[in-house]
Amino acid sequence: MSWTDVADVLAAACLLAGAGFALVAAIGVLRLPDLLSRMHAATKPQVIGLVLVLAGVALRLREPSALGILALVVVLQMSTSVVASHMVGRAAFRAGQVRHDLLVVDELGDEAADWQEPRGAP
């Protein structure tokens, strides 16, 4: 058994695991009760799934030129999903779209949500 066979098996495992995480993300969006819980399911397992799928693709392709673009996809996905989930969560909180009955501790709702502060950025 050569190293290409090992890489193929690893690639298959990565692709399957990645597809599994994407499936869990989809089920989570369907089943969880409110917007903020759904944000967890929609952003995180999906990113892990994508990383695993791309790792599988990289192991199968085994081309240096493909590695660069796959790594770029991972970096951009990780940096944009953080900002996107933050913006959606923040907008939901400010618009009052939060099920407070699901929260055990709410340290932000106790304070006024509409405080202003100097942004500092030019």
Next chain:
Amino acid sequence: MRTRRDGTTRPTRHRAVQPLSVVWLTVVWSILWRDLSLLVVGSGVLVAVGVCLVFPLPPIALFARVRPWPLAVLAGGFLVDVVRASLQVSAVVLRRRPVRNAVVAVDLESSSDFVLTGVATILSLVPGSVVVEARRSTHTLYLHVLDTPDRARAERFRAEALAVEQRFLAAFVPRDDHHSGRTA
């Protein structure tokens, strides 16, 4: 910085071209072209400088130096957290019991914007927590934490978040003038 007539300041245009962002944009450009010839790299530098001039960003006060071994600890801890938390979120999704959440305020010890951004990014990428609000004036992060059945679990998450900050501070030693610390 340039001072306007009313006393407010804005960054000067030529300061907007920062070497690090030019390098990063050029790398992205050459990856997209899948080529490393002189033509591609040269045009990449031109495009990067143009982008920096058209969309200027304020320079970030970066860390003073990077320590390799704590950086490895930070990266390793991050990977462990991501894998463990992915499985936890999957378990939460697939079980039948209804989920209870919490919004936890984490008061960061450091007063540097760079540390605030880095810790917020790491905590957001770890499944189970979303940053719903970041307050720059007090360096407080408000995180929505999935699956916190009681107050003790929320306190444990706060401790974990502060531990992430400590690992981050160990890996990226901040400049002294930005690391005054609010308690000091």
